[in-house]
Amino acid sequence: MRLTVKQVKEASGQSVRTLHHYDAIGLLRPDEISAAGYRLYSADDLERLQQIMFFKELGFSLADIKDILDSPGFDRRGAFLEHLELLRQKQHRLNGLIKLVEHNLEALDKGEKMTEDKMFDAFDEATMEEYKQEAKERWGNTDAYKESMRKTATYSKEDWTRIAAAETDRRERIAALMDKDPGDPAVQAIMEEFFKSICEHYYSCTPEIFKNLGEMYVADPRFAKNYETIKPGMADFMRQAMAIYADKK
Amino acid sequence: MRLTVKQVKEASGQSVRTLHHYDAIGLLRPDEISAAGYRLYSADDLERLQQIMFFKELGFSLADIKDILDSPGFDRRGAFLEHLELLRQKQHRLNGLIKLVEHNLEALDKGEKMTEDKMFDAFDEATMEEYKQEAKERWGNTDAYKESMRKTATYSKEDWTRIAAAETDRRERIAALMDKDPGDPAVQAIMEEFFKSICEHYYSCTPEIFKNLGEMYVADPRFAKNYETIKPGMADFMRQAMAIYADKK
């Protein structure tokens, strides 16, 4: 069942204009557009909207929210846990503010004056900002990722199939060489190919980034499974091969 | 001891630009301006800044904050109590949001879907808004009050003494007529005078506003005491006389 803007407004409390705005900046695109151009939102869209509202509540800018939600590393469970932590942090700050007001009242009744720093300490948002920064870094898009997005935005469907085919081909060739050493010239030749392919198609890759990418293949299960499903142990083989290539450069 | 912008920034956490801004809109005028034009803030200014930050934290607009702080009925104790209540309200909302996230996590783990309204209920700001509205009304300046401020801003000291004298005179004449009926022609003649005086000197007064003004004389102790100190029961006598005059119009 799809919802119109008004229905979403009724459910979420966000104004129609806000929905338009989120659509315009690509933060929340309705799942479907009717023949007449009406925005029609799905249940998934509502979930995304909820996420948006949480992040907004926590003080993130819409641009940051977009980066986080669209990041390939985003997962809902992690986000919820993050929300929980940040909300608790916020509550802690509020408690401080309440104590400050109570303190104010007391001082007023006793006719005392407060010291300057105590007067404003509880307003401090530094800790909050730190948490937020952490959150952004945890999922946020690195500059390399953004460059990748820019480059790939113009790719056609044919481009993608071509690139994907080359990728699949490379992987199979590597899988066939896994009985050899990761430093074997044949393996390294494919690494060279791989490295250049990234530079060309995605983002300007340095050896260092390349090495980190290899680390990610074993550290991050979302990447690892792309290789482990081809042949067990392949993710780590890739990591070694990529590290050797990067070090030689 | 006076503080420069940087020192206030250091103490309060507000940016220098923010202080400039508050100065520009008349929200926080430094107590003193040095010969070179430097802003110099007093301890009282810091207290006002704290008030501003509390109200801002609670979601009031700068214009509203200005109205409240500059309202004649403003008192610091009442404001602190207000802050306390609103902060608690905010904490309540935060608790709701935390529960919502916990609920989200649970639903995610069980693979359940949530109902639409439950998804957004906790974000609701209506209660918060109500409290805020109340606060604004408690102290806030009505439009009529603002018009009055505009009109009276240009009055000279002589204007004020003249108007005040006329006012005192009228009050005494009314006090002398309190043995008669509020609807008595003699009383009503003074009401006519009073009504016109308000229109001329303060704000464009309608009969309805005039009637409400009368209600305020008994409802609001700050106004009532102006009349009760002349003669007991006079506030209510004024109310009746004003109501009769307004109804005849």
Added chain:
DNA sequence: GCTTGACTCTAACGTTACGTAAGGGTTTAG
């Protein structure tokens, strides 16, 4: 007494996240 660096000022344009019309199609209940 003069320089230098940290600090201050005003003026003015930029930004974020929408609000608020204006002008014009679309859907649906009666």
Added chain:
DNA sequence: CTAAACCCTTACGTAACGTTAGAGTCAAGC
């Protein structure tokens, strides 16, 4: 089939500052 209730895009407005830019000021040290 029409009127009310929705929906759309376009575009300018607003709040609360951020961010230069250009220029004056102050206190410390040589």
